[in-house]
Amino acid sequence: MLLFLPRPLTLTRTLCYVTRFSATMSTNLQTQAFAGNPIRSKTPKSTDPFSPTSALESLKTRLLDNTLHCQPQKHHSSLSSSSSSSPDFKVLPFRKGRPLTYSGPGETAPVWHLGWISLGDCKIFLANSGIELKEEALVYLGSRSADDVVYWAIDVSDGDSLASEFGSKQLCFVELRTLMVATDWADQRAMADLAIAGHARALLEWHNVSRFCGHCGEKTIPKEAGKLKQCSNASCKKRIYPRVDPVVIMLVIDRENDRVLLSRQSRFVPRMWSCIAGFIEPGESLEEAVRRETWEETGIEVGEVVYHTSQPWPVGPNSMPCQLMVGFYAYAKSFEINVDKEELEDARWHSREDVKKALTFAEYIKAQRTAAAKVEQMCKGVERGQSLAADFNVESGELAPMFIPGPFAIAHHLISSWVYKDAPDGVQVQTAPSSTSMSNL
Helix, strand or coil, X not given: CCCCCCCCCCHHHHHHHHHXXXXXXXXXXXXXXXXXXXXXXXXXXXXXXXCHHHHHHHHHHHHCCCCCCCCECCCCCCECCCCCCCCEEEEEEEXXXXXXXXXXXXXXXCEEEECCEEHHHHHHHHHHCCCCXXXXXXXXXXXXXXXXXXXXXXXXXXXXXXXXXHHCCCCEECCHHHHHHHCCCCCHHHHHHHHHHXXXXXXXXXXXXXXXXXXXXXXXXXXXXXXXXXXXXXXXXXXXXXXXXXXXXXXXXXXXXXXXXEEECCCCCCCECECEEEECCCCCCHHHHHHHHHHHHHCCCEEEEEEEEEEEECCCCCCCCCEEEEEEEEEEXXXXXXXXXXXXXXXXXXXXXXXXXXXXXXXXXXXXXXXXXXXHHHHCCCCCCCCCCCCCECCCCXXXXXXXXXXXXXXXXXXXXHXXXXXXXXXXCCCCCCHHHHHCC
16 A cells, blocks of 8 residues: 655744744644534533433433444445434444544545444444443533534443454544644644544543442442443442543743753653643642642742643543643742652753754654554554654754654643743733742742
């Protein structure tokens, strides 16, 4: 088969892309990866046929309908709904945290899409693996009343034959991190699909880690179409809601606003530097967490803390199904670095020019196209052992002295908006906090 090879990038084209991205996308919350989910912007009232409650009742009825059958999709190998009832139901299967996807042609690179299947298809596929489809296995994701569709997710990890069965239709379960890198940032549909997949993975992983009540130890059962769980013990009935793990991530800036503190962890690929980050502790404000984490990891004392943006992060470990990254600018009051080697490998001050070069040399478009080509290979059953964690190179072929995470990460938005002196709406970036305000913190 023909393997897509990305068009070579010139340094000028790469710089133009990064500059354009930094000037427009980094300040728009809707462009953050995993944000802007189009099917969960509003929850319908319980009496609405698209609400979780009404949809669940309709789901129970349809699962008892033996006339559900498979019907090929008109435009692709993904499968469509065969039910004429309103609203229509579409299901997104996941296997071991990986959503079902397929790949199609794009203008400059392959484009991945979510592999939605009909409720009837889902019932038959599971039956072929010896699994009965029950309503508690399906998790409500959202709806589009304009399209007359309700969307669901399901974990099919127990269906051992499903991967090969879907593979025969050029559908494949792909890691969400791979899809994250493969997403074309100018493609609104791809960004929307990424947000939907992230939300679905977070909910399904939360269901997997909350099977038992933390109070009495009895089994939990899904309620309200999977929006929450409840203890099955009649004397307990404790309600459990989806878990969100807040993390502060901060770009520490010196008093003159011409240097930033970047760090490296041992798990980073060579030459990658990023922002400092850490989990919020109980009884702690966001600002306190920023100051504490910066001090503990680098020995730098932080004064003023300014909110930047936030980002859902559903690609962490399964035990933390959805982290919420809360980004800040943090202004340093001290400048001597004392790295905690248990937390970081290194931390250094970097000038604006050095960071700008890192943005220039990192070929994010090339990385996206390479990942998109890999997804296409996987969906066609010809996956190759190509690493997506390779170093970013300059056009001459030499290794870039340093690079920062790609546009899928909030760290990129924090750093690029500082480099190009571009602040999000409503935030006033200060060139140097006054000595008076610093001394009062």
